Amino acid sequence: MSNVVPTRELVRLQGLQVKVGQLLVKNKLSDMLKDDLSRLYDALELSVAKLDDLNLQGVSLDSIDSAEMRHDIRNAIGITKGYAELIKDTAEAPSATLSNLLDKIMLWSAKTISTLERTRLKQTDSSLFAMTAIKQQHPNHRGHILILDDEPANRELLSRHIQQLGLETFACATADEAYEVLRSNDIDLILLDLIMPVVSGHQVLADLKASQLWRAIPVIVISGMSDQDEVIKCIQAGADDYLQKPFNKVLLQARLHAGLDRKRWVDKERELSNELEKSHRFIKNTFGRYLSTEIVSKLLDKPDGLDMGGQLQTVSILMADIRGFTTISESLPPQKVVKVLNNYLGTMADIIMAHDGTVDEFIGDAILALFGAPVAKADDSDRAIACALAMQAEMDAINERNIAEGLPSIRIGIGINTGEVVAGNIGSKKRAKYGVVGHAVNVTSRVEDQTQPGEILVAQSTLDHCSLTLQTGRELRLQPKGVKETISVTAINGIVDMADKKSNDAPIKSNDVSSTAKKSESNGNASNNNLSNEKHKANL
């Protein structure tokens, strides 16, 4: 199973959307706030959909070629940000949770817009890449600040302050000097005085922002005037921040750090997105959309609210993937790969939902489904197994469709394991969305790794919870990484009909199935490693 994560923007956003959904169902809210929040929820949904489309096309946020697509995304984010600000501005006595959430949404919007903004830079400016490359060679780069001020006393004062912060300064008296420094040094931030003879600060700002090479460098304008219009003009012209004379040391420090952070963030994001593009193939970015709508709608159906804060619960986890998919995806054009996936994932999601499972995520060609989260039921293991059998049974129909459309036929392996996991909105860095984490998830992945094409392997933990009489195939023992004891795993070929069982004391179906197991009766014998004969179809 691959470990590809979707773009961080999308994961964060889905987490935020779920949180807004929770606030909507869990708290007593005024009508106005409820209405505003549900609009915010819709706006988040729109943003999720737009980013998801992008992912499906394998395009990263800062390399969108289509102006229309950029427009749509910018629009969706703008709406999201607008509702968040509206609520922030007008909600009466907002809870700390709400304020915090709104801040996060606004921050997300700002960051995402700024990622989006880099598109043009990236498209037009190869020299900027060269700059990034230089920076990557010097990870401990301290921060180079250019000061452009015609007054020697100001230059000296600023230089001293900034050097005390451990940053390097380049003080310039004229625009020409500044351009010379910019050409020969890697500058991270510019402090710019507005009132200067010969070339004014406004002109310098315009020149900087017109330059493809220097546009990304944050500019803090130094203004002697308390004239807000002037400041607004500069901000509109592309300055990032402003600082008023006389300098306040603390404020200077805060703004410098904010500016440098921004620059670092820009550099880092570019670096990361480059890496991501390199290492992850097109299709690995594909990410399902079922997660948010499915889980959130379940939540909304329960006005009492579910505790989504991260609960320890027993869940049957199903993982499926297309065997040999990497080979298939390498030999097909991306559009065909998407078709294969759509044929497959859409049908599988329907089957999983029909068995009351939750599609937690699609990761490339892999499916992670949960039975027992967010809502636990007594027959979670039974449904997981029945679902797996139904999935395998459906493969013939999927392949018929594939072949009819000139696509390759595919076979899948399915692993099922049951165990305690933490389910909920897990706010760790690894996961900021509804989902499950825990050892049991990793074990499931190991089980799934062992499957042959067309096979279903079920861990003993699931069989222990299972009330079905099953037709079983080979048994094997696994030793997942980090686990002392081995676990026993059994191939499942079908379910023995209860009526059949009664009429026929021996629980073996008339057709050739090697053995049967019911609950813990399965002995988990490691020596029995032979593959059962090719009867993989469900016997429902």
Next chain:
Amino acid sequence: MTRILLVEDNEMNRDMLTRRLERKGFTIESAGDGEEALKKIAASQPDLVLMDMNLPILNGWATCRELRANPATESLPIIALTAHAMAEDEQKARAAGCNDYTTKPIDFPLLLAKIDNLLTA
């Protein structure tokens, strides 16, 4: 009471801006395309128009030009809204007769300042 006509084809954007502006005390009417905007302005002239440029049927630039060509609306304040953050877009909007210009995502305090500026001018 200041009346603003918001011309925007995207329902969510329209709703969001309407809510924000109404809570600042403006009376908001809206139109979903340029043609509807022209009809509404002809029926009852607002104090100011906020206009998205990428509109169906009749786009924002054409709508602006038409408003400017009509003596009744030649000085009606218009602020262009667009999701493109290109310098050419601002020039294009101004060339079509918009008094001011703002990009999406909208900097709301800035937009308020611009509205205020045009209304008091």
